[in-house]
Every structure is written in C-alpha cells, then in structure tokens.
Amino acid sequence: MVSSRPEIQKTIPFVGQVPKSELESWVSLLSEKMPNESIRPFTDLSAEERKIAEIAIVANPDPDEVAELTSLKWVHSVWAGVEKLVSELGDRPFEIIRLVDPELARTMSDAVLSWTLYLHRDMPAYAALQKKRQWEELPFTRASDKTVGILGLGNLGIEAASCLGSFGFNVIGWSRSLKDIKDVRCLAGEEGLKEIFKKSDILVSLLPLTPQTRGLLSSSLFSLCKDGAGFINFGRGAVVNSRDLLKALDSGSLNHAVLDVFETEPLPQDDPFWGHEKVTVLPHISAPSDIGTASSIVAANLRTYRETGTLPKSVDKKRGY
Numbered sequence: 001m002v003s004s005r006p007e008i009q010k011t012i013p014f015v016g017q018v019p020k021s022e023l024e025s026w027v028s029l030l031s032e033k034m035p036n037e038s039i040r041p042f043t044d045l046s047a048e049e050r051k052i053a054e055i056a057i058v059a060n061p062d063p064d065e066v067a068e069l070t071s072l073k074w075v076h077s078v079w080a081g082v083e084k085l086v087s088e089l090g091d092r093p094f095e096i097i098r099l100v101d102p103e104l105a106r107t108m109s110d111a112v113l114s115w116t117l118y119l120h121r122d123m124p125a126y127a128a129l130q131k132k133r134q135w136e137e138l139p140f141t142r143a144s145d146k147t148v149g150i151l152g153l154g155n156l157g158i159e160a161a162s163c164l165g166s167f168g169f170n171v172i173g174w175s176r177s178l179k180d181i182k183d184v185r186c187l188a189g190e191e192g193l194k195e196i197f198k199k200s201d202i203l204v205s206l207l208p209l210t211p212q213t214r215g216l217l218s219s220s221l222f223s224l225c226k227d228g229a230g231f232i233n234f235g236r237g238a239v240v241n242s243r244d245l246l247k248a249l250d251s252g253s254l255n256h257a258v259l260d261v262f263e264t265e266p267l268p269q270d271d272p273f274w275g276h277e278k279v280t281v282l283p284h285i286s287a288p289s290d291i292g293t294a295s296s297i298v299a300a301n302l303r304t305y306r307e308t309g310t311l312p313k314s315v316d317k318k319r320g321y
C-alpha cells in the first residue's frame with residue numbers, strides 16, 4: 001500500500017522482450033485505454049526519461065533495461081507468471097504487480113477442460129490405434145466416475161475446478177493454504193499432496209514456479225498414481241522433475257502427459273518429450289494473455305493509483321508468487 005498521493009509521472013516505459021508487432025500492439029492498446037498517460041517503448045525513452053520513470057509496464061523484460069529505470073516504484077507485468085521477474089528483479093526496491101485477469105482464467109479453464117477430455121475420452125490411444133488401422137473399442141467410463149485433481153487453487157485453478165465440476169467430473173484440489181471451495185474437496189500439506197496423487201484419474205498442475213515448488217512433482221509422487229492416470233502441466237515446467245516424469249510414463253505409472261510448459265522453452269529439438277508416444281507437447285499456448293482485457297486491467301490499476309495512491313496486491317517476493 002502506498003499512502004501519499006503520487007505525482008503524475010508522464011512517461012511509462014513498456015519494457016518487453018516480445019516480437020516488435022506484439023510490443024506495438026501493447027503500447028497502442030495501453031495508450032488507447034490510458035489517454036492521459038504517455039506510454040512508450042523503453043527503447044524510445046531518453047536517458048533522462050529512463051532515470052525519472054516511476055512506473056513501468058513489462059512483458060518478460062531484459063533486466064539490464066529495467067536496471068536503467070533507477071526511480072521505479074512499481075512495475076506491472078502483463079503476464080500472470082512472475083518467477084523470472086522475482087528471480088531477476090526481486091532484490092530491487094520496487095513492487096511487482098502481476099496480471100490477474102478473469103478472461104485469462106476463462107481461457108485456461110477452457111484449455112484444462114479440453115485436454116482433460118482428450119485424456120478422459122482416450123484420444124491418444126485412439127490416434128495410436130488409427131495409425132495401426134486397428135478397429136478396437138476401449139472401455140468407457142463416465143466423467144462422474146472420474147476424479148480430476150488440480151494442483152494450485154489460485155486464480156486459474158479455482159476457475160478450472162468450477163469448469164470441470166460443471167462438466168460432471170469429481171474435482172479435488174491442493175494448495176499451500178487450505179481452501180473452502182463449493183463442490184471441490186480441498187487438500188493442503190504433504191499428506192494432502194500424496195492423497196491427491198493417489199485419488200486422481202487425471203492430475204492438472206497449475207502451480208507457480210517458486211523455490212518450494214521447483215522439482216516438487218517427482219518419482220515419489222508419480223509412484224502413487226492410480227493405474228492409467230493422466231497428467232497435464234499448464235503451470236510451469238520446472239515444477240516437474242522431467243526425468244522422473246519420463247520414468248513414470250515408461251514404467252506405466254502414468255498413461256499419458258499433456259505438457260504445455262517446459263524447463264527450457266522453446267523445447268530443444270533433441271528433448272525426449274518430442275518423440276515420446278505417451279506425451280503430447282504444446283508450445284506454451286494454454287492461456288495466452290489477451291491484450292485487450294489485460295490492457296484494461298493495467299489501465300484500471302493505474303487509474304486507481306493515480307486517484308488514490310493505492311497499488312493493487314503485489315507479488316510476495318519472499319514467497320515467490
């Protein structure tokens with residue numbers, strides 16, 4: 001919380017390592033939503049303008065560029081994940097605000113439902129049968145007889161849980177602090193983590209990457225999975241121990257994995273996930289930020305700050321999300 005009314009600061013740099021056309025779209029839409037502000041690409045600012053900028057809007061910024069903004073009070077990311085910002089800029093004295101957008105949560109829940117159905121209706125197995133020109137009916141189980149476990153019950157996880165629940169799946173979820181969510185059995189703590197692995201037919205990770213979650217999903221948990229369980233990772237790649245995940249797929253502890261996020265992105269050409277018959281690789285597309293709605297949210301946050309001096313809830317740098 002910032003209590004004193006802030007001075008109007010005219011130039012807000014947009015700092016981002018994104019394609020030029022995307023950067024132009026962000027600057028153009030943000031400017032449209034905030035006609036009283038001057039928002040310009042970082043590279044267009046003079047050294048003096050960089051020195052006095054108090055607010056920046058960022059999308060995967062180059063830390064060296066942010067280092068030139070020596071008067072920053074806060075930065076607003078237009079992305080939801082902040083592990084890179086926290087690790088690269090967490091020791092700087094400004095607040096980090098991340099994108100919390102209901103539209104992003106809807107997009108993610110739609111991806112979670114789509115790929116849960118892909119596993120639920122055995123699409124990888126039918127695609128393999130077709131390749132072999134083999135006419136074979138696999139056993140069918142109703143959604144109501146399946147349990148989907150969601151790891152991470154934040155903005156994205158809660159919406160995904162509600163979407164899966166409306167579709168008829170039994171939904172259980174796990175988070176750091178114990179939640180109370182209608183129609184979702186909520187778990188927390190180490191025992192809760194083991195339980196969600198034991199009970200789920202399909203596991204969906206929507207966990208952020210923090211020092212506590214790095215490598216958290218490993219052999220000791222995969223070995224608890226139900227026979228034929230499926231795994232979806234739409235949170236962050238490094239939350240999963242990749243070698244252990246491959247072992248779990250090869251040994252049959254897991255039946256199939258849908259992976260949208262990886263420790264190294266783009267996924268290197270020689271990565272074993274590419275050619276693995278039990279893996280579906282997606283290029284980090286499950287929930288892209290919507291430039292229109294994200295710009296409106298950033299604009300509303302900035303307006304509130306200008307009018308009242310209040311910042312939106314910022315990232316807890318110690319916790320890492």
Ligand code: NAP
Nearest residue numbers: 080081152153154155156175176177208212234235286287
């Ligand atoms: P969020 O609101 O911060 O929620 C994070 C959830 O994870 C919370 O429920 C939190 O528990 C839980 N959590 C964090 N650390 C934990 C730990 N050590 N043990 C157990 N639970 C833990 O984040 P969000 O907006 O839902 O986004 C989640 C992640 O999705 C982002 O961080 C980003 O990495 C990823 N993402 C991916 C895409 C994509 O396209 N693939 C797009 C957007 C975002 P509490 O509720 O107790 O705090």
